[in-house]
Every structure is written in structure tokens, then in C-alpha cells.
Amino acid sequence: MMKRKHFSRVDWQVTILLGIVLFLFSTSLYVISIKIYHGATLNTLTHRVNTIHNYIEHHLTADGFLEINTKEDMAKDSYQTLKKTLENVRELCDLQYLYTAKKAPNGSLVYVVDGLSENAEDFRYPGDLIEPEIQQELRNALNGEVILPDKILDTDWGNIFIAYYPLHDDNGNVVGALGIEIPADMEATAVKKLSRAAFLSSLFFCMITFVASLFIFRRISNPLYRDMANTDFMTKLKNRNSYETDKDNWIARKPLSTLTVAVIDLNNLKLANDCLGHDIGDNCIMNAAKILRKLENHNITAYRYGGDEFILLMENITDPEDIITKAKEDFQKTVSHLDVPLALAIGYAHFDPALDSTISDTQKRADENMYQDKLKIKASEQHADS
Known part of the structure; x- marks a missing residue:
């Protein structure tokens, strides 16, 4: 019930909508920023391998390569x-692998010169067969294509950037x-850290904005943090407009079988106004409202229906006698010092499908019971006078 009350409020609806819009905006910004940074990282690596390729091709002697x-x-x-050129470039440029390859007379792909030291475990000799997993990329390079990756590859030996270039004669x-493999652990880690930081920042600012927008919206829409269109200014209880709205909401969302309506009237308030002044009468109304407000919880809602009349909508309260008795006693304590015999007249009725078609029917029966209570109070006062 409380959740329904929250989400039916305009401030919650606007805040949730703003939160969704901000989340979508932050998500878009997050995705775009990661793509931009990832693209910039790939461009930097691409520039490195282009420079390496141009340098090696410039120093390549085609006749010597073919022999x-x-x-x-x-x-x-x-x-x-x-060999010396490749070793120097590999060391200076901090490359993982740098090697050349060509097609043998029998059509197989073979290594020509490897930039690794001959003492390295994975050093390849001229004429060694190219591993199957990279043959297709090298065949494409031998057909004149430049093969550049669209992402950093996460392999068993780390994150690497692999490119393949054709080598030309004059x-x-x-x-x-030419095969170039650059270790890219640092770049991959930077992308992951940025991704994590951007996500957490977006989430944090979404939460901050959600809370702040709810707070600010309430302050802007109502300095008293209450919806004035649905709140009685004097008593701060919900007003008649709110009562009519809540009645409709009850019909739409809750079973009527759980409903109890109580109608409350300040007995002899007119006499108090005439004899003691309207200030005293207003104080009595506000005291009654304070007492009814203390009764409110997730099952009870109080309304100022108009003038000196109040209504309680109660859910799953099968026996409200204790509640009503306490309200009467508490009110009596606030007016016992006055010369006018003020009292709360209260009548209630449970929704009965045999008698009631609407909540208004239940309210009407509660109102009739309230008048019966007024008669009892009047009879009690006459008995006390006699």
C-alpha cells in the first residue's frame, strides 16, 4: 500500500522518469566514451605498426629476401x-613478435626471417611452416591486403595487437x-579501468541525481513537502479532494471487503465558537486533527472532510472500537478545561456488499451511526445537567 501511495505521487513519477532519462543518457555517454577511447588506443597502435612496416619495407632488399x-x-x-634490422626494431619498439613470411614454391607458407633471438624457445628458422591459426591472415597479406584488428586480442600469453602487412619490391x-605483434596489456588495462570508472561514476551520479531531484522537486512544488492540492492547510491532514481520489484508487487497487469508514464530528463546536470565540473553535479542530494524525499508519488514513467533520479510511480493521475510544478520550483531555461540553461524535461502518454498492454507501451508513453517537452524547449531557 505504501509503495502504491509513493508511486501515485507526481514527485515520485517525475523523479523516476528523470532517473530513467539520466540512466539512458549516462549509459549512452559511457558507451560513446569507451568507444572513443578504445578507438583512440587502436589508432595509436595502428600508427606504431604503420611506422614499423614502412621502416622495414624501406630497408628491405627484395632480391636478398627472395634468396x-x-x-x-x-x-x-x-x-x-x-635479421639485425628486425631484432633492433623489435627491441626498440618493445614488440612481442616481428617476423617475415612468404609462399614457398610448393604453395605452403613459411617463415623467412624471425626477429626473435635464436636462443628463444619459439624462434622460427627460415623455411619453418607457418602455424595454421595465422595462415589465413598471412595469405591475405600476400595478396596485398593490410590486416589490422578492430580490437585488442585477449590471448593465453596476454593482450596483444596483431597486424599483417604485404612487403613489396621496388x-x-x-x-x-610482415607480421607484427605488440603487447597491449597496459592499453587493455587502461580501457578496462576507464570502463569500470565510467560505469561507477554514471551509477553514482544517477543515484545522487535521483535523490536530489526528488528532494528539489518536493521543495519547488511545495515548501512544506506536502502536496497542497490534496492537503488541508489548517490541520495538515489530507483534504476532501484527496479523499475522493483515494476512494477511486481504493476501488481500482484494493478489495472493498477490507474497508472500514469512520465519520467524526466535533459535537457542540458551533456553541464553542459562539461562546468562546472562533480561535478556541479552531484550536479544537486542530487538536482533533492531531489526535487523528497520531492514529495514521499503513492501514489508517485521516482526512478533514470539511468544517468540523473528519473521515478515517481503515483497511483490515475489523474492530475499531479501541481506536475510537482512545480518540475520544484523548480529545476530551484537550477540552476538559473549557466551559462548553465539546466531544468527538464518531460513527463507523464496514463495507457490506449486501448493503453497499460503493464506498459512498458505506460512508453514508457511517454518517448515520455518527449521528446516533451525537444523540447518545447529548442524552449523556442532559443527564449530567439534571
């Missing part, structure tokens, strides 16, 4: 020159392929 075919060719000057003919 390297087997392990025995490692003694040739062409191999030694290209006439522009493809004579081989």
Missing part, C-alpha cells in the same frame, strides 16, 4: 642484414608478408 629459403641460408648477408610487387 632466403632454408636454415642453410642463415649464413647469407641478406639474412644477417634483415616495382610494387608483393614478395612477402
Whole structure:
């Protein structure tokens, strides 16, 4: 019931809508910022491999490259020159792997010169077969394509950026392929940290904005944190307009079988106004409202229906006698010092489908019972006077 009351309020509805819009905006901003940063990281890595490729191709001698075919060719000057170039570039540029490849006469793909040290465990000799998992990329490079990844690859040996380039002779003919693998753990970690930070920041500001917007909306819409259109200014109880709305909501959301309506009237208030003044009468109304407000909980709601008349809507209260007795006694304590015999006249009725078609029918029976209580109070006063 409390949740329904919250979500039926305009301030909650606007705040939730604002929260959804802000969440969608933050999510979009998060995705865009990650894409921009990820794209910038890939562009930086791409610039590095382009520079490496251009440098190696510039120093490549096509004739010397083509004469390297087997392990025995490692003694040739062409191999030694290209080997030294690849080793230097690999070390200076902090590359994981840097190697060249070509198509053998039998059509298989083979290594030509590897930039790793010959003492390395995974060093490849001229003529060694290319591993199957990278053959397709190298074939594409040998066909003149530049193969660049659209993301950093997460592999068993770490995060890497892999690119494949064709190598050309002076006439522009493809004579081989170049493989470049850059360790990208730092870049991948930066992307993950930024992603996490952006997500947490978006979530944090969504929560802050949600709470702040609810608070600010209430302050703007009503300095007293209450909806004035539905609140009685004098007593701060819900007013008749709110009562009519809550009646409709009850019919739409709750079973009428759980409903009890109580009608409360300040007996002899007119006499108090005439004899003691309207200030005293207003104080009596406010004292009655305070007592009824103390009765409110998730099952009881109090309304100022008009003038000196109040209504309680009660849910799942099968026997309200104790509540009514306490309200009468508490009110009597506030007026016992006055010369006018003021009292709360209260009547209640449970919704009865045999007698009631609407809540208004139940209210009407409660009103009739209230008048019966007024007669009892009047008879008691006459007996006391006699």
C-alpha cells in the first residue's frame, strides 16, 4: 500500500522518469566514451605498426629476401642484414613478435626471417611452416591486403595487437608478408579501468541525481513537502479532494471487503465558537486533527472532510472500537478545561456488499451511526445537567 501511495505521487513519477532519462543518457555517454577511447588506443597502435612496416619495407632488399629459403641460408648477408634490422626494431619498439613470411614454391607458407633471438624457445628458422591459426591472415597479406584488428586480442600469453602487412619490391610487387605483434596489456588495462570508472561514476551520479531531484522537486512544488492540492492547510491532514481520489484508487487497487469508514464530528463546536470565540473553535479542530494524525499508519488514513467533520479510511480493521475510544478520550483531555461540553461524535461502518454498492454507501451508513453517537452524547449531557 505504501509503495502504491509513493508511486501515485507526481514527485515520485517525475523523479523516476528523470532517473530513467539520466540512466539512458549516462549509459549512452559511457558507451560513446569507451568507444572513443578504445578507438583512440587502436589508432595509436595502428600508427606504431604503420611506422614499423614502412621502416622495414624501406630497408628491405627484395632480391636478398627472395634468396632466403632454408636454415642453410642463415649464413647469407641478406639474412644477417634483415635479421639485425628486425631484432633492433623489435627491441626498440618493445614488440612481442616481428617476423617475415612468404609462399614457398610448393604453395605452403613459411617463415623467412624471425626477429626473435635464436636462443628463444619459439624462434622460427627460415623455411619453418607457418602455424595454421595465422595462415589465413598471412595469405591475405600476400595478396596485398593490410590486416589490422578492430580490437585488442585477449590471448593465453596476454593482450596483444596483431597486424599483417604485404612487403613489396621496388616495382610494387608483393614478395612477402610482415607480421607484427605488440603487447597491449597496459592499453587493455587502461580501457578496462576507464570502463569500470565510467560505469561507477554514471551509477553514482544517477543515484545522487535521483535523490536530489526528488528532494528539489518536493521543495519547488511545495515548501512544506506536502502536496497542497490534496492537503488541508489548517490541520495538515489530507483534504476532501484527496479523499475522493483515494476512494477511486481504493476501488481500482484494493478489495472493498477490507474497508472500514469512520465519520467524526466535533459535537457542540458551533456553541464553542459562539461562546468562546472562533480561535478556541479552531484550536479544537486542530487538536482533533492531531489526535487523528497520531492514529495514521499503513492501514489508517485521516482526512478533514470539511468544517468540523473528519473521515478515517481503515483497511483490515475489523474492530475499531479501541481506536475510537482512545480518540475520544484523548480529545476530551484537550477540552476538559473549557466551559462548553465539546466531544468527538464518531460513527463507523464496514463495507457490506449486501448493503453497499460503493464506498459512498458505506460512508453514508457511517454518517448515520455518527449521528446516533451525537444523540447518545447529548442524552449523556442532559443527564449530567439534571
